[in-house]
Amino acid sequence: MIRLERRDKASLSVRITVWTASVFTAFALVTLLLFATGINPFTTYSAMISASISSGPGLTETLTTAVPLILTGLCAAVAFRLKLYNIGGEGQLYMGAAGASLVSLLLGGRPAIVVIICSMIAGIISGCLWALVPALLRAFLTTNEILTILMFNYVAGYFITYLIFDSASYWRDLTSPGGKVYPTGKTIPLAGWWPTYYIGSVGIPLGFILAAALALLAAFMFKRSTLGYKIRVVAGSRLAGHYGGINIKRLTVGVMLLSGGLAGLAGAAQVGSISHVLDPTSLEQIQYGYSGIVVAAIADFSPIGVVVAGTLIGAIVAAGSTLLSSTFPVGVVGAVEGILLFSFLSLGLLMKYRVSIRTRNASAGRVLRPALPATLASEIKEGDLR
Amino acid sequence: MSASTIAVSLVAGGLSYGTPVLFAGLGELLSERGGVLNLGVEGMMLVGAACGFWVALIMPGPAWLVLTVAVVTAAFAGACMAALFAVMCLLWRADQIVTGLALTIFGGAAGLSSYVASVGSLVGVPGRDFFHPVSVPGFDRIPFFGESVFSGQPILVYLSWLAVVAVSIYLYHTRWGLKLRSVGEDPAAADAMGVNVRAYRFAHVVLGGAFAGVGGATYTLALLPSWSNGLTAGVGFVAIGLVIVAFWRPELLLVGCYVFGVVLSLGFTLAAVGISLPPEFYASLPYLATVVVLVVASSIWRGRRLGAPMGLGRYYSREE
Numbered sequence: 001m002i003r004l005e006r007r008d009k010a011s012l013s014v015r016i017t018v019w020t021a022s023v024f025t026a027f028a029l030v031t032l033l034l035f036a037t038g039i040n041p042f043t044t045y046s047a048m049i050s051a052s053i054s055s056g057p058g059l060t061e062t063l064t065t066a067v068p069l070i071l072t073g074l075c076a077a078v079a080f081r082l083k084l085y086n087i088g089g090e091g092q093l094y095m096g097a098a099g100a101s102l103v104s105l106l107l108g109g110r111p112a113i114v115v116i117i118c119s120m121i122a123g124i125i126s127g128c129l130w131a132l133v134p135a136l137l138r139a140f141l142t143t144n145e146i147l148t149i150l151m152f153n154y155v156a157g158y159f160i161t162y163l164i165f166d167s168a169s170y171w172r173d174l175t176s177p178g179g180k181v182y183p184t185g186k187t188i189p190l191a192g193w194w195p196t197y198y199i200g201s202v203g204i205p206l207g208f209i210l211a212a213a214l215a216l217l218a219a220f221m222f223k224r225s226t227l228g229y230k231i232r233v234v235a236g237s238r239l240a241g242h243y244g245g246i247n248i249k250r251l252t253v254g255v256m257l258l259s260g261g262l263a264g265l266a267g268a269a270q271v272g273s274i275s276h277v278l279d280p281t282s283l284e285q286i287q288y289g290y291s292g293i294v295v296a297a298i299a300d301f302s303p304i305g306v307v308v309a310g311t312l313i314g315a316i317v318a319a320g321s322t323l324l325s326s327t328f329p330v331g332v333v334g335a336v337e338g339i340l341l342f343s344f345l346s347l348g349l350l351m352k353y354r355v356s357i358r359t360r361n362a363s364a365g366r367v368l369r370p371a372l373p374a375t376l377a378s379e380i381k382e383g384d385l386r
Numbered sequence: 387m388s389a390s391t392i393a394v395s396l397v398a399g400g401l402s403y404g405t406p407v408l409f410a411g412l413g414e415l416l417s418e419r420g421g422v423l424n425l426g427v428e429g430m431m432l433v434g435a436a437c438g439f440w441v442a443l444i445m446p447g448p449a450w451l452v453l454t455v456a457v458v459t460a461a462f463a464g465a466c467m468a469a470l471f472a473v474m475c476l477l478w479r480a481d482q483i484v485t486g487l488a489l490t491i492f493g494g495a496a497g498l499s500s501y502v503a504s505v506g507s508l509v510g511v512p513g514r515d516f517f518h519p520v521s522v523p524g525f526d527r528i529p530f531f532g533e534s535v536f537s538g539q540p541i542l543v544y545l546s547w548l549a550v551v552a553v554s555i556y557l558y559h560t561r562w563g564l565k566l567r568s569v570g571e572d573p574a575a576a577d578a579m580g581v582n583v584r585a586y587r588f589a590h591v592v593l594g595g596a597f598a599g600v601g602g603a604t605y606t607l608a609l610l611p612s613w614s615n616g617l618t619a620g621v622g623f624v625a626i627g628l629v630i631v632a633f634w635r636p637e638l639l640l641v642g643c644y645v646f647g648v649v650l651s652l653g654f655t656l657a658a659v660g661i662s663l664p665p666e667f668y669a670s671l672p673y674l675a676t677v678v679v680l681v682v683a684s685s686i687w688r689g690r691r692l693g694a695p696m697g698l699g700r701y702y703s704r705e706e
Contacts, residue, residue: 004479033501037501037505038505080484085483085487087487137681137684141681141684141685142684143680143681143684143685144627144630144680144684146425146483146623147623147626147627147630147676147677147680148677148680148681150620150623151620151623151624151627151673151674151676151677152673152677153620154619154620154670154673155670155673155674158666158667158669158670159666159670161666162664162666162667166664166665166666167664285496286496287495287496290491290494290496291491293484293487293491294488294491297484297487297488329501329504329505331496331497331498331499331500331501331502331503331504331615332501333496333497334491334492334494334495334496334497334498334500334501335492335497335498335501337491337492337496337497338488338489338491338492338493338497338498339492341488341491341492342470342474342485342488342492345474345478345480345481345484345485345488346474346478346480348480349478349479349480352479353479
């Protein structure tokens with residue numbers, strides 16, 4: 001019979017094996033999906049690879065696309081670690097993009113360093129503010145944050161659509177011939193474009209360096225800082241955190257703001273190094289915010305893993321947006337992400353449990369692990385859903 | 387527009403737009419009553435909507451047969467998605483919240499449903515067979531309600547009432563319903579009583595997926611009837627919210643869904659009356675209203691788990 005034994009922490013080699021196995025499983029499943037719908041998977045794959053990794057421009061595109069994904073991935077990782085399900089990276093990113101593009105437009109003629117830093121700060125603040133209301137509701141009224149934040153995502157989407165499509169806002173381009181025909185935003189001044197540093201033909205965007213640095217910082221925060229310790233305690237047991245004197249309400253609001261700020265910075269990165277304009281249509285199509293959840297989950301919410309996973313998903317998204325016009329059906333990107341996440345979540349079982357196959361005799365003499373007292377177990381999970 | 391026509395259009399709109407949420411909500415309610423929180427409703431709705439619409443476009447035969455098969459296909463598609471979730475959460479012990487979100491991303495606007503739509507070229511095609519508005523003979527003469535409720539609605543609206551009655555009877559007046567509730571409240575006790583916890587949970591998650599699929603198909607087979615990527619626009623999550631606000635009771639869920647529907651149609655009605663606010667404002671109203679309702683519900687009943695199944699969201703294993 002098959003037995004599952006809980007293990008405390010999977011070793012790095014187990015984690016890497018499981019990770020690689022799930023990537024391969026996912027691609028096997030995607031191949032099946034493509035075959036089943038009459039598309040030659042190998043043509044699709046070779047097109048994807050040449051558009052994302054095997055060429056200098058492709059790799060640059062992958063790294064550029066990875067920036068918002070790593071940042072929204074960190075946004076999800078930071079919050080989910082506290083069992084605070086901030087699925088609002090999407091809306092917080094929209095608001096960050098709006099804030100950052102506003103500041104870039106306002107600061108027009110200033111030196112690049114001023115414009116870029118101010119637009120980053122504006123993005124972070126906008127993301128924080130958009131996360132603030134759900135955070136306060138969660139902390140003080142125990143309103144389910146998953147649902148309120150999701151509603152806020154849609155409201156943010158409508159807000160930026162309003163700015164560009166249905167108003168004469170400061171963001172909208174009302175003067176150029178193109179802008180008169182079809183509503184578009186004003187392109188931000190060149191000083192606000194985030195630089196890319198070239199090594200050979202491969203460009204490394206400023207945002208990528210920044211995102212990687214933030215990931216290191218977050219990893220350090222989780223491992224070594226008081227904040228990380230508090231997050232671990234409260235995530236393990238709210239009650240233990242409460243009795244340990246941790247102010248859970250303040251922690252909730254603080255972590256949510258941190259998470260929202262990261263998503264806001266992702267919005268600033270999207271404006272600064274990808275679109276250079278507030279573009280609601282493409283933001284809503286690409287869904288960096290939701291993909292950030294995928295990134296964080298396949299990285300098992302580890303910040304360093306988020307950089308790797310973000311680059312992987314970045315390659316898929318970059319390939320998707322380059323190939324969309326040709327024989328590449330819409331929806332492949334999301335389906336690949338979903339399948340990747342499913343195979344990772346399923347194989348995640350192997351990281352939490354040791355699977356052993358024994359004969360009945362061998363397991364008969366085993367002493368079962370004593371169960372947690374029922375009350376304690378219910379306290380740990382209590383409040384998760386409220 | 388007179389006050390009575392406004393009221394009629396609000397009620398009629400509330401009924402139409404409440405129906406997909408009601409189907410999806412009933413499904414989620416069944417799943418949550420068994421103790422499983424499935425956040426994949428949105429993804430299941432979209433996949434159901436796409437598959438149902440596809441069948442209605444390509445299948446030959448009389449309209450009633452095509453539509454029946456389309457609805458069954460939508461239910462089946464939703465059920466398959468839910469089965470995927472159930473295998474991962476109930477057999478392989480994956481986290482319910484993350485897996486549910488994964489299901490939504492997998493099926494969602496950038497995922498499988500749009501893939502199905504692009505493979506079947508569903509985008510921008512008007513529906514061939516769809517549920518036409520019907521009038522209920524006799525009832526449609528009742529003042530006010532005859533105009534708003536008993537005429538001009540697709541038959542799915544009345545089917546959803548049947549579904550509410552059926553789910554209520556099932557939950558409160560059958561042996562299976564009692565066992566399902568016991569599984570949701572205290573899986574260990576149910577297990578000790580001889581109920582197969584995993585089988586009950588699995589069956590009701592799958593059934594919930596079928597309901598969500600039908601909810602999605604309500605858009606593509608009756609309300610719209612056409613396809614655009616991501617057409618449910620968060621309604622799946624609204625349904626989950628309404629299940630909480632309705633304290634996990636089907637009859638209250640019905641009320642909640644219609645209130646949501648009325649708020650949604652408020653925008654169209656106000657625009658028709660000539661109050662011109664930006665369309666994005668009207669579109670945001672139902673989402674903001676959902677937030678307000680959730681806040682009110684959570685602040686009034688703070689600290690009490692009114693009707694929430696005690697075992698909700700937790701994996702049950704005898705050994706742990």
